[in-house]
Amino acid sequence: MKKIISTLVVLGAVSAIAAPAQARNTKVMLPLAAAMAENDAQSRLGDDVKFYFAGQTTPSVLQKLGSDKTSQKTNAFGKSDAKACNWAFLSAMLRLQKRAKELGANAVVNIVSNYDNVEFASATEFECHSGAIMAGVALKGDFVKVK
16 A cells, blocks of 8 residues: 555655646736836836837927837746736837937837737737746837927
8 A cells, every 4th residue: 555655645746747837927917107106116116218119209309319118027937927917018118218328219119019920009008928937028119309
């Protein structure tokens, strides 16, 4: 009897190890306004560079200086999807801001979510992918000089 139980325990352990890990990767659509209201986003981004998401009215573009994309991840362990995603969103926005300043742009326009290079355009929402350990936001935009 002990031998059978030992064998079952060993088989159970081997099965658990051999089974493929099922990592959570949940697509979450969140409001831009809420993300901009959290983590002191407005003041951290300042007013030097303006941001316009696809579908939002933009000032006249004087010069296009380039396009780029960013993909930012953050620790999601023990956090709600919204909390982790809003933090990753702010990180992505700060990266776009940094790149804009490097190029001499005063605005980033046509910003879209770009997770796994699949674009999602919205004037009110962004896409995030959240798991048990990590959350990520990918954004893409055009760097321009506006009036």
